[in-house]
Amino acid sequence: MSNEVQLDPEVIAAALQFLEDWHVEPHSVEVPFINWGYGFGGRIDLIGTWFAGGPPDLVGRTILLDWKFRETKPDQKITYWPDYVINLAGYGVGYFDRLPYKLLEECDLVSVVVSVNEPGRYEFKVWELSEVEQAWLEFYADLQAWFVAKKYDPREGPHGNDENDEDE
Amino acid sequence: MSTLIRVPPPDTSRHYYVEDDGRVVPFYEIEYADKKRKGEFRPVKITDARKHNAVPSVNQSRSRIRKPAIERWRIAKYLEEGLTFPFGDRSIDECIPEIIENVDAALDAAPSLGTAYHAAVAEVIMAKWPGVSNE
Numbered sequence: 001m002s003n004e005v006q007l008d009p010e011v012i013a014a015a016l017q018f019l020e021d022w023h024v025e026p027h028s029v030e031v032p033f034i035n036w037g038y039g040f041g042g043r044i045d046l047i048g049t050w051f052a053g054g055p056p057d058l059v060g061r062t063i064l065l066d067w068k069f070r071e072t073k074p075d076q077k078i079t080y081w082p083d084y085v086i087n088l089a090g091y092g093v094g095y096f097d098r099l100p101y102k103l104l105e106e107c108d109l110v111s112v113v114v115s116v117n118e119p120g121r122y123e124f125k126v127w128e129l130s131e132v133e134q135a136w137l138e139f140y141a142d143l144q145a146w147f148v149a150k151k152y153d154p155r156e157g158p159h160g161n162d163e164n165d166e167d168e
Numbered sequence: 169m170s171t172l173i174r175v176p177p178p179d180t181s182r183h184y185y186v187e188d189d190g191r192v193v194p195f196y197e198i199e200y201a202d203k204k205r206k207g208e209f210r211p212v213k214i215t216d217a218r219k220h221n222a223v224p225s226v227n228q229s230r231s232r233i234r235k236p237a238i239e240r241w242r243i244a245k246y247l248e249e250g251l252t253f254p255f256g257d258r259s260i261d262e263c264i265p266e267i268i269e270n271v272d273a274a275l276d277a278a279p280s281l282g283t284a285y286h287a288a289v290a291e292v293i294m295a296k297w298p299g300v301s302n303e
Contacts, residue, residue: 007281007288016289019293026297029290029302030302036223039223040226040229041223041226042185045286045290046293067285067286067289069281069282069286082237083230083235091226094226139229143230146224146229146232154221157218159187159221
């Protein structure tokens, strides 16, 4: 099976348009991380800063962004599924190693939906603290259930133990 | 106009991460131990994760959870295909395998497309903002 797919440059342009329209300055993209304290990892799509000209109440804050490239329906509102914020909560808490109430003092978790069938269309949502707190609890519970079901907790391995030693 | 891009194997969203010389790297494939299959790779299993002290990805650690929205979306895709399929003189039973095959192919392609857009956008951003890194 071929691993090649056709991409529409207008979709890519719409993603960049979001950054320009809302004055987001990217610092890093596709950032992999491991949080040994919690025992999981991930890859963040983009970390940046809202700069002058962006949403007035967010200028100067850090933005942790998750792209969602998906089909949309013309004239219909975009649905932001709970999975979006659950994953973002994992990325934010995992990367910055701060619980939501502390994390969101300086950082915004943002889902940007870019339409793959309506050229140029994008929309975004900045998640509220109450949504991120609920999402983190769900993610944390899922993670603990995974450790139990798989009978494997990476925090008990050599890396996890190193981190525990430092904590003591 | 479109751009052709090569993407990682499908369903690599559910994978692991390991540390390699202090760098965090994704871990979704491993070479077969069998010497006859040297150079061939298979998906990482939980036994590999234990052996290499790999951590689950955000998606992997949520892989056991039912996702009603995604299930509804998948069902809708099968319904759409079934309701618009050109049956001609063939019976429903004759057409069902083809309907399922068509939708399966489209659903398999969906994650690859998303992965490809992520990679392409990251590449364009790094070209446009030279100071941007991926570490």
